[in-house]
Amino acid sequence: MRQQNIIVNKIDWLTVILYIALVFLGWLNIYAAVYDEELHKSIFDLSLNSGKQLIWIVSSILIIIVIMSVDFRFYDSFAYIIYGFVMFLLLLVLVEGTKVAGSTSWFSIGGLRVQPSEFAKFATALAVAKYMSKVGYKLTKPKDLFITGMIILIPPLLIIIQGDTGTALVFGAFVIVLYREGLNPAIIIIGLIAIALFVLTLIFEQQTLMIAIGVAGTMLILIGKKKWKRILTIVAGMLIVLSVVWSVDYFVNNLLKPHQQNRIKALINPDADPLGYGWNVTQSKIAIGSGGLWGKGYLQGTQTKFDFVPEQSTDFIFCTLGEEQGWIGTSAVIILFVLLLIRITMLAERQKETFARVYGYSVASIIFLHFMVNIGMTIGLFPVIGIPLPLFSYGGSSLWGFTILIFILLKIDAHRMQVLLR
Numbered sequence: 001m002r003q004q005n006i007i008v009n010k011i012d013w014l015t016v017i018l019y020i021a022l023v024f025l026g027w028l029n030i031y032a033a034v035y036d037e038e039l040h041k042s043i044f045d046l047s048l049n050s051g052k053q054l055i056w057i058v059s060s061i062l063i064i065i066v067i068m069s070v071d072f073r074f075y076d077s078f079a080y081i082i083y084g085f086v087m088f089l090l091l092l093v094l095v096e097g098t099k100v101a102g103s104t105s106w107f108s109i110g111g112l113r114v115q116p117s118e119f120a121k122f123a124t125a126l127a128v129a130k131y132m133s134k135v136g137y138k139l140t141k142p143k144d145l146f147i148t149g150m151i152i153l154i155p156p157l158l159i160i161i162q163g164d165t166g167t168a169l170v171f172g173a174f175v176i177v178l179y180r181e182g183l184n185p186a187i188i189i190i191g192l193i194a195i196a197l198f199v200l201t202l203i204f205e206q207q208t209l210m211i212a213i214g215v216a217g218t219m220l221i222l223i224g225k226k227k228w229k230r231i232l233t234i235v236a237g238m239l240i241v242l243s244v245v246w247s248v249d250y251f252v253n254n255l256l257k258p259h260q261q262n263r264i265k266a267l268i269n270p271d272a273d274p275l276g277y278g279w280n281v282t283q284s285k286i287a288i289g290s291g292g293l294w295g296k297g298y299l300q301g302t303q304t305k306f307d308f309v310p311e312q313s314t315d316f317i318f319c320t321l322g323e324e325q326g327w328i329g330t331s332a333v334i335i336l337f338v339l340l341l342i343r344i345t346m347l348a349e350r351q352k353e354t355f356a357r358v359y360g361y362s363v364a365s366i367i368f369l370h371f372m373v374n375i376g377m378t379i380g381l382f383p384v385i386g387i388p389l390p391l392f393s394y395g396g397s398s399l400w401g402f403t404i405l406i407f408i409l410l411k412i413d414a415h416r417m418q419v420l421l422r
Contacts, residue, residue: 026392033313056396079130086123089116118401125362133355166385173365288322295326
């Protein structure tokens with residue numbers, strides 16, 4: 001009884017309110033995405049995605065009760081076991097899984113489908129937090145950095161084998177966590193340079209880019225001091241950059257599947273094929289733009305009603321919001337997400353244990369990447385990689401995964417003062 005009183009008194013209710021608001025608004029927009037005025041079906045109708053989502057919402061409440069009932073030390077003590085079990089599920093789904101949209105990443109249980117890759121996010125966050133909180137851990141030690149990297153890399157590698165590249169990319173969010181815990185900024189800078197080269201290689205012809213790199217390198221050699229060490233450094237840098245440019249071009253044209261190549265083409269120039277690979281992004285931007293300042297009104301979206309934008313209740317749920325609620329509605333939801341991210345970061349920063357702090361930053365980073373990429377791909381800033389808007393998009397596994405992520409943190413945070421007394 002005393003433990004339950006501690007939870008009620010110490011739980012961060014602002015985070016809970018933001019969670020409830022986003023889930024509720026998501027549910028309303030899921031109904032708007034599938035609404036048909038001729039059928040007159042209720043939002044509670046189980047034949048609609050909104051009715052099914054309500055089941056997932058109710059089951060999420062049960063998950064929250066379980067999380068809050070378990071001793072807060074459980075998540076630290078059993079972090080590796082949870083991680084190992086979820087990795088087993090990622091392997092098992094390759095054998096026993098159901099193929100959906102080209103990805104073998106679902107278990108079919110009765111009439112429901114469960115995606116274990118959604119649970120890999122919180123499991124990896126727990127395992128990373130557990131390992132980084134061990135006595136004597138330092139990111140500057142090659143062994144510690146290597147093991148941390150392997151804990152993070154194993155899940156996305158298994159998910160890529162399943163054919164779900166989009167979900168695998170989400171694990172890049174852990175770079176933010178590592179940076180907070182002392183990762184050398186030079187590694188981040190090198191990564192950003194590599195991303196910039198990747199984008200430039202896609203925009204410009206390979207030959208043109210190589211000539212530009214050659215000219216720039218030659219000018220650096222001629223302008224500066226003629227010291228052999230400096231010249232050799234510049235030449236070595238040029239060779240590395242040229243090899244990256246060549247490898248990106250080879251990777252895109254020879255290793256990516258046609259639909260993945262089309263997603264990249266749609267990002268660079270969707271207008272080149274508006275009826276083909278550019279269709280999704282073009283229609284998405286039309287839907288959002290047509291909402292104007294105030295939107296067309298709830299359940300009044302024409303782009304939604306006539307199914308111009310695919311996956312409107314899942315990956316492109318933001319289009320429904322933009323068309324019907326306009327700039328005001330989308331801004332309100334974005335503000336809610338920003339407030340949630342700020343609050344979770346504050347919770348992470350006030351933790352007294354490394355385990356709790358690392359886990360908190362993992363939660364914030366994963367939600368941030370989902371939020372940024374999902375909205376970015378609907379307005380043409382990122383390629384369409386098929387990841388949901390947290391707590392907002394239709395999908396039981398996604399809702400469960402984010403619910404577990406957030407409420408484990410809230411459970412740990414509610415007991416943070418007890419940690420000091422141990």
